Amino acid sequence: MILSLKWIGARLGGASAQQVRGAKKLARDPTITVQLLKDIPKFGRKGTIMPVARGRMRNLWFPQGLAKYLSYHDLKNINRGDIVTERDLSFIPETKDRKTSTVGLDILSPEISMRLLNALLPESIEFGRSTISENDTSLHGSITTADVASALRAMVAAGEGDVSRVVIKTEHITLMGMKGKQNEKMDKIQRLGTFKFEIKMEKKAISRKIVVSRQASVAGETVAQASSE
Numbered sequence: 001m002i003l004s005l006k007w008i009g010a011r012l013g014g015a016s017a018q019q020v021r022g023a024k025k026l027a028r029d030p031t032i033t034v035q036l037l038k039d040i041p042k043f044g045r046k047g048t049i050m051p052v053a054r055g056r057m058r059n060l061w062f063p064q065g066l067a068k069y070l071s072y073h074d075l076k077n078i079n080r081g082d083i084v085t086e087r088d089l090s091f092i093p094e095t096k097d098r099k100t101s102t103v104g105l106d107i108l109s110p111e112i113s114m115r116l117l118n119a120l121l122p123e124s125i126e127f128g129r130s131t132i133s134e135n136d137t138s139l140h141g142s143i144t145t146a147d148v149a150s151a152l153r154a155m156v157a158a159g160e161g162d163v164s165r166v167v168i169k170t171e172h173i174t175l176m177g178m179k180g181k182q183n184e185k186m187d188k189i190q191r192l193g194t195f196k197f198e199i200k201m202e203k204k205a206i207s208r209k210i211v212v213s214r215q216a217s218v219a220g221e222t223v224a225q226a227s228s229e
Contacts, residue, residue, distance in 0.1 A: 030053055030054060030157060030158050030159070030160065030164060031051040031052060031053055031054065031157060032051065032052065032054050032057055032069070033049060033050070033051050033052075033070055033075060033083060034049070034050065034051075034052055034057055034061070034067040034068060034069060034070060035047065035048070035049050035067060035068050035070055035074075036048045036049075036050070036066065036067050037065060037066055037067055037068055038065070038066050038067075039091075039093035040061075040066055040067075041091060041092050041093060042087060042088070042089050042091060042092075042167075043087045043088065043091065044084060044087065044088050044091055045091065045093070048084055049070070049078060049082055049083050049084065050083065050084040050085070050087065051083070051085070051157075052067070053157070053164040053165070055161075055164070056164070056165075057069070086153070089167060089169065108162065108165050108166055108167075110201035110202040110203075110204050111204055112162070113166045113167070113201055113204075114199070114201055114204040114205070114206055116159075116162060116163040116166055117152075117156075117163075117166060117168075117199060117206060118206050119163075120155065120156070120159055120163050121152070121155065121206075121208055122208075123208060123209060124194070124208060124209035124210065124211050125148075125151060125152075125208060125209070125210055125211070126210075126211045126212075126213060127143055127147070127151075127210060127211070127212050127213070128213050128214075128215035129141070129143065129192075129212055129213075129214070129215050130214070130215045131192065131214055137191045137192040137193070138190060138191050139189070139190050139191060139192070139212070142188040142189060142190045143188060143189040143190075143210070143212060144187075144188045144189075145170050145171075145173040145174070145175060145188075146170045148173050148175070148197055148210065149168050149169065149170045149172065149173050152168045152173075152199070153168050156168060168199070172199050172200060172201055173197060173198070173199060174197060174198040174200065175187070175188065175189060175195060175196075175197050175210075176195060176196035176197060176198060176207075177195065177196070189210065189212060191212070192212050192213065192214055193211075193212055194209055194210070194211050194212075195209065195210045195212070196208075196209055196210075197209070197210055
């Protein structure tokens with residue numbers, strides 16, 4: 001009976017610790033969903049509902065009356081399809097007042113952006129993909145520069161400080177060849193293996209690796225298996 005009580009106590013303690021850790025992760029969520037009250041260049045039109053870095057909302061947009069916080073009731077009644085997941089980098093509002101057209105336009109320079117990315121990004125980024133068969137390394141579908149840019153944007157959005165302001169476009173990404181052929185440019189990746197890619201903004205560039213692993217389904221869960229390449 002004593003052992004059983006100890007076991008129960010340990011289990012409860014572990015559960016509490018997991019809940020605390022989970023709460024801390026939630027508290028560190030770097031973005032918050034807001035609604036724009038004015039047209040904001042490079043982000044979106046008035047009325048757009050979108051996630052934004054908490055620091056940007058707290059320090060810039062809310063004090064300037066550019067966006068409003070949404071209540072729990074507001075969020076509950078918003079259709080998920082009405083939330084814009086990515087900023088509109090091509091949006092520039094039509095206005096005669098050039099000063100107004102620069103509201104919120106605090107894009108970092110290429111030099112600063114590349115320095116922040118170099119410090120943030122790991123040496124390799126893993127993609128899990130299913131293959132045509134267990135004995136074939138060819139992928140179902142492919143990995144494109146748009147896929148890589150999307151993965152990088154997610155990492156940037158989760159970053160802290162100025163790194164969340166870094167803008168990554170598909171045209172910034174160049175896929176390179178596999179080991180031994182890393183100077184060959186590629187349109188997309190279509191097989192398992194390790195590949196090189198480059199991020200370039202103007203004359204500044206950094207390179208990292210993409211590791212494509214076989215994705216398998218086990219008991220209804222998706223897992224990535226290390227490639228034998």
